[in-house]
Amino acid sequence: MAPAATVSNVTFVCPTRFYISGFSNIPHVTYFYIFLCFLYIMTVVGNVLLLSVIFLVKTLHTPKYMIVFNLALTDLCGSTALIPKVLDTFLFDNRYIVYEACLSYVFFVWIFASVQSWTLVTMAYDRFIAICFPLRYHSIVTKPSIAVILLFAWEIMKAATISNVTFVRPAKFYLSGFSNIPHVTYFYIFLCFVYIMTVVGNVLLLSVIFLVKTLHTPKYMIVFNLAMTDLCGSTALIPKVLDTFLSDNRYIVYEACLSYMFFVWFFASVQSWTLVTMAYDRFIAICFPLRYHSIVTKPAVAAMLLFAWVSILSIISCMVGLLDRLSFCGSLVIQSFYCDHGPTYRLACNDRSLNYIITSIMFAVVICFPPILIVLTYVCIAIALSRIASGEERLKALKTCTSHLILVAVFFLPFLGTNIAVLTSYLHPNARIINSTLTHTIPALLNPIIYSLKTEEVLNSIKKLYKNNKLSNIIVSKKVTSLFWK
Structure with missing residues (x-):
């Protein structure tokens, strides 16, 4: 009989919170966080401007700029998921983070970084078709095809990120x-x-x-x-x-x-x-x-x-x-x-x-x-x-x-x-x-x-191999016999 094995009997220990260490023994590290704050403001302004331009100008409603729009959106969301929390953690010394909040933090940072990565791959695909197949570019790189590629990237990255964030794996089945x-x-x-x-x-x-x-x-x-x-x-x-x-x-x-x-x-x-x-x-x-x-x-x-x-x-x-x-x-x-x-x-x-x-x-x-x-x-x-x-x-x-x-x-x-x-x-x-x-x-x-x-071919090949093997054995035995009598 199989025992009623459950994962809770294997390993399942959840802490109430984690502690984020950050830098150690670096003087004037506050200036680095102020630089990050400036970087974040410029990132928001630049990406919001780019998103607005692509959204408002109809001539930019093309497959190529769908990819650019997706990249700008993930850049904006990725920076927003990461930098404000980093500033809050280290400028205000709130280094403890609740377990559930930590998982959410990991999820959003990783999903946007992963989607950025695959958006760059989609851009490479767009340039590949444009240069290698210029006459077929507009029939291959269409809005629906780019939408499907980007949606697939989001779904796969979401699934992959969830699997890295929260899972319960058994030791054995x-x-x-x-x-x-x-x-x-x-x-x-x-x-x-x-x-x-x-x-x-x-x-x-x-x-x-x-x-x-x-x-x-x-x-x-x-x-x-x-x-x-x-x-x-x-x-x-x-x-x-x-x-x-x-x-x-x-x-x-x-x-x-x-x-x-x-x-x-x-x-x-x-x-x-x-x-x-x-x-x-x-x-x-x-x-x-x-x-x-x-x-x-x-x-x-x-x-x-x-x-x-x-x-x-x-x-x-x-x-x-x-x-x-x-x-x-x-x-x-x-x-x-x-x-x-x-x-x-x-x-x-x-x-x-x-x-x-x-x-x-x-x-x-x-x-x-x-x-x-x-x-x-x-x-x-x-x-x-x-x-x-x-x-x-x-x-x-x-x-x-x-x-x-x-x-x-x-x-x-x-x-x-x-x-x-x-x-x-x-x-x-x-x-x-x-x-x-x-x-x-x-x-x-x-x-x-x-x-x-x-299949006759295979049967004949097996017979041929058998005959050749038998013939080679006879020849070898004759040579051995002749050597023995000499």
Whole structure:
């Protein structure tokens, strides 16, 4: 049974006030604060003047001056948040500050400084478009686009600042796993077997693709990427699951839980988009066969895969990083077999709206868009095949897609099934855990088997490697024998 662990039992000590030390042993430091006072007055006058001019003169109501207006506003607010309180603290020797006031002080100083920083980035973007794409400047840099960029900067900086100001982080989470299932140990032994076979299968496939030069093609670059993410994803998940439940180490440190979540979701997401890249490869091969080798090149595939890795890295980092702005002041029991994002962020007791938005984006990017794109790709392939007169040629072209279709079905159907069941009806936690476990592990096991058994090129390459290895062993043994008799 999981203990009723709460954060209040871990660490939660709030002081009534803090003491701000300021300078130490500097004579005539009062003159510095008088200089700050003068600086603040000039800042207010200058920025209010600039804001008024931009607001009143309609010719300055352009995207460029929207950014300047935002910078002037944050300069004014940032200085107002900081300098008057500094003057009050040290000129009037009010160095004690109440705990809540201190948090508010930190929040406003940091949020305006952070927004200033990203406003300068937006200015750089404006100059980049103006100089590099002058003819397209007015169609790219519009008022709505600048408003969205600035609003996004404010929201992200607000969220990041709140996470640094007030949070309650637990020392550990507790992974619940299955509940009231007899002989559940056999399931974990089965997972152990699945992991061993996954490692063997994917290492074999990676080795064959790496060693056989005829497989150094764009298509097998994608297969190599899929095998690598399968191997890494299984390694990120299964050993920890076995350690957690077979050894009964159900407590997991907060930071380790976030790392665990990051790697599991990252590799699952890359797998998803690798399947989309495979669909693109089949689409070009069947719909544009004469242009295939000029479109699907090694640099093009490498760029697509690299883009997928970097984009997903950014999204997953954002998704996991935003958990740091949550306070966990209730139950610390994660109703899953690993640190899954959904069950973890729902334990938070403060505002989760930003986490919900990034979760929705993540769901769309990983679960919704890839199968939709793959279906659209196969609709185009079906239309192209319907135009082929010969039934034999049609069947031959379709056979090149069977491996990919099996992989897509094995990967996406359980994911979609689980999420649809959760949204439409009640799904028992045990059923969800079993489905999630198999969804994360079985595709990685089946992918190398499908590509080894269903693809002649890989089978022939394995046979070729085996024959070459056998031949080299015979030659070596003959040389050793001849040396021995000499």
